[in-house]
Structures are given as structure tokens and as C-alpha cells.
Amino acid sequence: xxxxxxxxxxxxxxxxxxxxxxxxxxxxxxxxxxxxxxxxxxxxxxxxxxxxxxxxxxxxxxxxxxxxxxxxxxxxxxxxxxxxxxxxxxxxxxxxxxxxxxxxxxx
Numbered sequence: 001x002x003x004x005x006x007x008x009x010x011x012x013x014x015x016x017x018x019x020x021x022x023x024x025x026x027x028x029x030x031x032x033x034x035x036x037x038x039x040x041x042x043x044x045x046x047x048x049x050x051x052x053x054x055x056x057x058x059x060x061x062x063x064x065x066x067x068x069x070x071x072x073x074x075x076x077x078x079x080x081x082x083x084x085x086x087x088x089x090x091x092x093x094x095x096x097x098x099x100x101x102x103x104x105x106x107x
């Protein structure tokens with residue numbers, strides 16, 4: 001079991017979760033974060049820290065977003081680890097809660 005970053009992180013990319021992760025399991029892409037399932041220790045401290053509510057236990061990923069389980073695995077092998085909080089994009093609040101954002105994911 002691991003935790004998974006889902007669609008609502010796209011274009012929001014809040015990094016509050018990064019600051020509490022004890023094992024640096026987050027990886028940063030151009031407009032989204034993912035969790036490396038090989039590093040995640042399933043502690044769940046990141047879940048309540050995500051302002052966008054985009055992090056789920058892999059067994060609880062919402063219907064229609066299960067592809068993010070494999071996407072986190074794939075992209076965590078390509079993107080660098082992030083271990084410090086950064087400012088979110090200026091328009092993050094505008095994108096929070098918008099559905100259908102997968103088309104905007106920059107790999």
C-alpha cells in the first residue's frame with residue numbers, strides 16, 4: 001500500500017505535503033507532484049496537509065482516477081525528489097476543484 005497524488009494536484013501543485021513527509025517520497029513535475037511508491041512508508045501525514053485534497057491511500061483512490069496509481073509510479077521514476085515547500089502557482093486557487101485536468105499534465 002502507498003499513497004497516491006491524484007488529478008486535483010494538476011495546476012495546483014501545493015507543496016504543503018512535502019514539508020511533512022519524513023522520507024522525501026514526493027517528486028516534482030512541471031505542474032504536479034507525485035509520490036514514489038518505493039519510498040512512501042504509508043504514514044499518511046501528507047493527506048491532511050494537502051489543501052487540494054488530492055492525496056489518497058491507493059485503495060481509496062476515487063473511481064475514475066485509478067490511472068493515477070500507475071502515473072505516480074511512472075513519473076516518480078522520471079521527476080526529481082522535492083523535500084522543501086515552495087510557493088504554489090499564482091493561479092492555483094483557480095484550478096482547485098476543476099475536473100478533467102489530466103489533459104493539462106506536463107510530463
